[in-house]
Amino acid sequence: MSPLPQTVTAFVGAAVLGVVSAAAVYIVEQYRHEKRRHAMAQDLARLDSELSFVRRELDKLMQQQSERSSKTKRIRRSTKANSVITSTTSEFMSAGDLESSDLEFYDVSDEETDQSMSNPLEKALKDIDNKLNSSTDLEECLDRLKDLCIEHPENPQLLWRIGKCHHKIEKSQKDEGQKKEHMDKGIEACEASIKLDPNQAEAHKWMAILVGSRSGTRPMKERIQDGQLFKKHVDIAISIDPSDASLHHLVGRFCFEVAGLKWYERKVAATLYADPPKATYEEALEHFLEADKLIDYEWKENRLCTAKCYIALGKYKEALEWLDKADKVKPEEVGDDSVNQEVKSLLAKYASYR
Template structure:
């Protein structure tokens, strides 16, 4: 049974085994029970504000949950919180992939609802953090996915964004391309092939490249996966709609 605040007690054999709040939070996180995991990690941070694992995971959860909010102002609040927690995680350990990864995620999400100027400005820092994440852990699937999305977004900046980049920052940062985006997301899938999101985003990149067959195959792969995250039903519905459009 659950005992709040503090610990989960589980029966094992003839005695009681105490599972810590940290273990409870990690179990909820691994099961994609995101709101419950967020609540548990925040309890940990209330008693231990520099708990590194709780900091970066809470940051990531704020980014993920914020992405589902309908109101832009609410999204911004969640992303600001995610970025603040990522900064605290970096202060605790800036030599680990996770702190840089969650910072790149928070900044990336925040950029999507920002002005053209702010999106272009943020792109440089997003790239810096995802590169550092991969430098510390070259097998970090999430970081490869973020890198793929970065290349896709920057390679396909609209006119206003390109104007802002040229006027304010001396051009578009980096050598972004859809080809590199696809390569990075494929690497994420090689490292972890269980996420619907990775195949969904790969299909989006292939579509932009005019590779409809590859895009359909990526969507079909997404549809064959079990639902893990709260977003998977929506992502699969998008894939189904895309397949219908591409085949029509």
């Protein structure tokens, strides 16, 4: 499991202060025209190859049947007394052998078809996931996902990955127009994925992350709406996959931000919603601790968040314990220097509580 983007603090906070698109075919249509001719050429080439294979196999079958027929005639001539019985039996056995063995390659069962279709796709998705998790070759990944959408239309697994890829690319953009375009397309892809299959934790997770990222660019009312939408999808995701540490971290961040809202921010939320978001530092702490249990590596940012919860609760000794744990994680394993700096700053600030 790869860590969440280091910018998660900004967009989760924005979501706190901050539904289904057309079906997946609509998204696929955006790419279909530019890929249609190429795809048709590939299909025709593949069909020609398959027909050539069938012709060769039929030639083999005809030759085998001819050899069996010749053998049957020889047996018929050599056994005059039982010629009728021998001939009938031989022909029956010949047909039986042909059906059970020589025609085996025609037995294209559903299971075999599924395997032949799914294995290349699974291999492609595995390679794409590795690149997405390491944020490498993102534009190439997006193009591959678009091509796969043409071959496998209305595939929800492809669509939420398109959303994830758009989010990764958006984070590397500096132009605000391009950032917005990638966020909108990513949200659209995740919405389509969820519509096709609502029981995908990853689709809901990346929908929440994209909505949280978008909320930072919107006015107050839309930010609060995005905050509600963020919480909705992250709650659904965690109900589907409670063992995902990153989801617990996201819920913890949300609860921490809500618990820290100023009185006037709460008042604004109350005027816009009859039931504004509510959360406590204890709830946030519970999710951060659960994330630490589930994660299979030392997650410095999650440990920092755990310490900040203890600080908010006035439990400074416990906070220092978690700050020490966070400080032990090598800076080069974090990537975001702001996390390292905040850990050092808090250690110095609360050193007197040791």
